[in-house]
Amino acid sequence: MADPMFEPRKMQVLTDGALEVTWADGHVSRLPARLLRGNCGCAQCVDEISHRRYFGVEQADPHIRIEDSMPIGRYAAAILFSDLHDTGIFPYKSLRNLCPCAECAAIREVEARTRG
Numbered sequence: 001m002a003d004p005m006f007e008p009r010k011m012q013v014l015t016d017g018a019l020e021v022t023w024a025d026g027h028v029s030r031l032p033a034r035l036l037r038g039n040c041g042c043a044q045c046v047d048e049i050s051h052r053r054y055f056g057v058e059q060a061d062p063h064i065r066i067e068d069s070m071p072i073g074r075y076a077a078a079i080l081f082s083d084l085h086d087t088g089i090f091p092y093k094s095l096r097n098l099c100p101c102a103e104c105a106a107i108r109e110v111e112a113r114t115r116g
Ligand SMILES: [Zn+2]
Pocket: 040, 041, 042, 043, 044, 045, 046, 085, 087, 088
């Protein structure tokens, strides 16, 4: 069974070009386009073997917007950016893990600490 924490109920592009995801557990993540663009995991952005990142948040246009998003299977979404980059597949789990809100940041901090 899917974890409601990583199961989107609703995804919409906001007027400022950010992606808003409403999760099955009721949490709402507002994900700025630049944050997502800089965390794209496709082969153009990250070296598949060394995992070295070619394209990060610093390389992303500060005015970048999300044009569209589309579910890919049950576990990920494809995102089209205004720089026409459309090869990125974002697993829902990674979208939730990128949520910049204070609540999620605090959870990640605790997890990082317990992991050592
Ligand atoms: Zn990419």
